[in-house]
Each structure stands twice: as structure tokens, then as C-alpha cells.
Amino acid sequence: MSGRVAPALAVERLDVLFGTTPGVNSGLRNISVAVGGGERLAVLGPSGVGKTTLLRALAGLAPVAAGRIAVRGADVTALPPERRDMVYLHQTPVLFEHLSVAENVAFPLRVRRVSNDAVRERVTAALAAVRLPGLEHRAPHMLSGGQRHRVALARALVARPAVLLLDEPLSALDPTLRDEVREAIADVHDAADALDHAPALVLVTHDVDDAGLLADRVAVLLAGRIAQLAAPATLFASPATLGVAHLLGTYQTLPALVRADGAVDCALGTIASHAVLEPGAAAVVAFRRDALTVRSVASEPCAVAARVVGIRHRAHGASVVLRLESAPGTPMLEAELRGAVAPGVGELCGVALERRAALVFPA
Amino acid sequence: MDAVALGAADVMTGHTGWRHLVLVALAVSSAAPFALLALWSVQGEWFFPALLPSGLTTAAWQSALGSGTFGLALATSAALASATSVLGCALALPAGRALARLRGWRRHVGAAAAFLPVATPPLALGTGLQVVLLAAGLGGTLPGVLLAHLVPAVGYLALFFLGTFSLWDVRPEEAARTLGATRGQVWWRVVLPALRRPIAEGAAVGFLVSWTQFALTLTVGAGAVRTLPLEVLAYARAGEDRAAAVGALLLIVPPAAAFAALRWAVRRTTVVPA
Structure with a gap:
């Protein structure tokens, strides 16, 4: 017998078609990913890319055109939703309005004909895990938004699925509620982990922060394919493509030209490149706000003259919007304001790019 | 001001x-x-x-309630209406759901098919049905009249449930399926409880369609199946005004009771505690 343990969820070369334009088969192509028991995978992508469709296809709620879905090694591609050992949670929590909180949570056990004593025990434990004790007899319409999410998670928890699928669980929530639900997801996962049946968790989101905060790994879905699959830190530091960098929303870009030695020239200087690029070809240099340093004058080493055209204040700090004096046609740049240098709007300053933090992509 | x-x-x-x-x-x-x-x-x-x-x-009342004619007609009407209500809902509920799932022209054609027996004058419908039911050996029988009553009732109710299912949220069904419920369990544990109120309303409509039916009972029942509306008309035509009035008042009782029950049910299901 092989010592290798099958992943909780294995998706192999999955094709899922969707779209309403006749004759045009838009959809997801060649999706392959494996998620271990207890692992959290975020599927990150822009709106309309097919994140929800992918999740529904995994759950058996949407048809699959090709490929294979396996749960704990067993092929479930052709099985109905109730036999896949996966629980799918909708974007807004869907509770059975004719049942009390306790009966909602007990639902997966009732349909499996679990004994009343076991039902009571597991429902109580699940409600405690999501910090909702004492609400057993309440009707769903009397719960707050956060409580409804918690009940839906508790109900998923008692089903003890191999895979838990969460469809945009935090979108359309106010910041306080986002924190509450994020905490509830972590609670449920930890509670299941303590009972040694933590499910593989797959959540789809278009929010980069949610992906980073909730997931062990992130699969970036772009143009129907997985563009990158990596741990959040790796993804955020090294987006594999320009498209991924754009999706992350934290990167700004400058046009560049490939030199004969393989480095690239851009308005902020010469950047070494690890990418194999044709000399003379157009390229793009991408970097985050924190890779730019604002200097008091442009004459400082490595600094390029720029004029401040705006200041943006955010809860966690301020940044300046700059127009490069030497290349007025290039996009505006944004640099974080750190230290004592704080130029005003209309003033000239210097801006320097930390070369190691810059990434080079083909244009 | x-x-x-x-x-x-x-x-x-x-x-x-x-x-x-x-x-x-x-x-x-x-x-x-x-x-x-x-x-x-x-x-x-x-x-x-x-x-x-x-x-x-109170002679007319004593006579009506004491005679077997009214009692039998009342029982026949109640049995037919109850059966039409139950069977009509049982048939129209899945039909309405299927219609609601159709899109484009298919849905229009389906709705038109359901509307046809509703729009057709009962006498014309009865004449047509009579041919079929007589050939099937059901002319002048209670099952034959029941089948005839079911035709407009299912049409009405299918349209009624089409409206219900057009606004239906399938997400609870999806949630239930992935939580481990089979199709049958979803139907019994999720769909039917959520449809309690429309089913109660549909049952009342089905009952009334049959209860007030005259032309279909007359043509298909061929005088052998005597319902209350038929008896009332017979008394009225015979100049027995008091007996006809008693019968007419008895005809009003079930619809009035149905509306009272519905009003009570609606009040019970629409009050949301603060």
C-alpha cells in the first residue's frame, strides 16, 4: 500500500463552459489544482472570470465540460451534489426560514438520519464553535447578518465535509461584519481541526486582502486559466505575469525598452531583468508604492525629478501622486510618504526606485 | 391653509x-x-x-336537511371539490415548477396550454370532454366528473404555481443538496414547507373551481352525478324558491369558510416578530 495520502480535493484538467453569447464558448480551461485536508485555498480573480462557476461546478451545481474532480481520491465528477462530500456556501447565507437556528444546523444530520441525542450534541458543539450558544430556538429572520453567516458555517461544520466551498463570503459586508465573518470562518476551521476533520477550504474572492488573510495558497484566475498558484507572500512579492500584477492592484507600471545586455531602461533608470527578453523589445517595469522613495530634491543620487500633482490620505498613511518631469507622457506614479520629506502639491522633488523591488515583464 | x-x-x-x-x-x-x-x-x-x-x-330548512337529496348532493360536491383540490395541487405544483423553468417561447407556449382550459367556456369544454370520457366508459360516473373538473382546475393552478415558482429562490434547494439532502428530501424538507401558504391558497382555489362547477358536471355527469349546484338549479326551475334559497345558501358556506381560513392563515404567516 502506498503511503501517499490523496488530497482532500483534486481537480484535474477541468473545463467548465459558461457565457450567454451564442457560438462563443467562454469558460474555464484546463484547471488543475489539489487541496489538502485542512488547507485553505483562495481563488482570486476579477468579476466575471468564472470563480463562482468553478465553485458551483465543483459542488455539482453546474455542468462540467471535461476533466475530473476527486474528493479524497474518489472520482465525484459524475455524482450528484449530495454525494460529493462538499458543502457549498452561497455569497449571502442561505438559511431555511421555516426552521429554527438549531434545526437549521441539524439539517445535515437529519437528512442522514442521525439519532436525536447525537444531533443535540453536535448542534450544541457547532453553535459553540461559532460563538452562538443560546440562539438555538431563534428564527432565522431574527438574526443579524453576522449571525446568519455563523449559523450557515455551523451547519456546514456539522456536515463534516471533506471540502468546504465558500463563494465570496466577505463581499458586500461592511468592514466590521467582514472581520466578524472572517473570524467565524477561522473559528469553524479551527474547531474542525481540533476534531481532526478539518475540511479543505476553497473560497473565491475578488478581494486581494481577503485572499491573503484567509488562505494558505492563492490561485489567480485570469482569462479562464490559473495564471499563478502560490502562497500569499510569494504571490504578492512576485506576481508571475503583468496581468496578475495588475489584478493585485498594488503594482504600478512604466514602459521600458530592453537593452543589448538584457537590462531594461525606463524613466526611473536602468533595471536588471531575469526575464529572457529580445534586445530592443518593449517591456514593462512594475513596482509597488513602497518601492518608491521621495527625496527632497532631484539632485540626490538615483533620484529623478518629479512634480507633486496630488496627495492621497488613507487610514494607514499618506502618499503623493507624481508626474515625472523628464517623461511627462508616462503614467502618474504614487509613492508613500515616509520620514520627514513631505513635499506639497505643485512642488518639485526627487523620486527613486528600489531596483530590487522592481519586476520586468514583456510588454 | x-x-x-x-x-x-x-x-x-x-x-x-x-x-x-x-x-x-x-x-x-x-x-x-x-x-x-x-x-x-x-x-x-x-x-x-x-x-x-x-x-x-324553517320548513324549507328542515325539509332540505332532512331529505336525502340535498345531503347526497352536498356530500358529492364536497367529495368532488376535495378530490379536485388535492389532485389538482398534486398535478399543478410540478407542472407550474416545470413551466417556470422554461425560457422564451417554450414558457409562453406552456402557459398558453395551461390557460386554454381556463379560457374555454365550460359548456364547450364539457362537450369536448364528454366525447372522450364516454368513450372511456366514464360518462355519468363520479370519476368521470372528477376528471372533467380537474381539467380547468389544473389549468388554473398551474398558472397560479407558475407565478409562485417564477419568484422562487432555488438557493435553499442548492444549499440543502450540498448539505447531503437527496432530491426527495429537498422536496419534503425544504420546498414543501416553504410552499405551505401558496399550497393552502391553491387548495382553496382548486376546491372552489370544482364546487362552483355546473356545466361540466351536467355534460359529463349526464344527470347521474348530482352536485349541489345542479340541485339548486333543479329546485329553482321547478319554482321551489325556498328550497333553492336553502341550497344556494349552503353553496356559499364552503367558499366563505375557505376565505376565512385563508385570512387566518395569511395573518399567521405574515406577522414578523420585531
């Missing part, structure tokens, strides 16, 4: 008199026939030009 400061209700106060008059006219037109029927059913002697009967008697 500044006219702009007046609310819409205040501005309308100029028409209050007319509104009251219309409401009174509506109340009189609704209540007067029943009051007259009640009076008619207990009249002693009542000849023109007397405004009121010269005396009152």
Missing part, C-alpha cells in the same frame, strides 16, 4: 362623500343577495306587492 402643506389624504377629503357612497353601494350589492336568499329560505307567504313575507318558517 397652504395647499402645499396638505398631505395627499387631506387633499382627497373633498371626495370623501363620493367614496362613502361607493362603499355603501358596494356593501349593499354584496350583502343584499345573501340577505334576500336568507329571507327567502325562511319565508312563509310572500306575494307582490308585500315588502316583507307575512310569516317565517
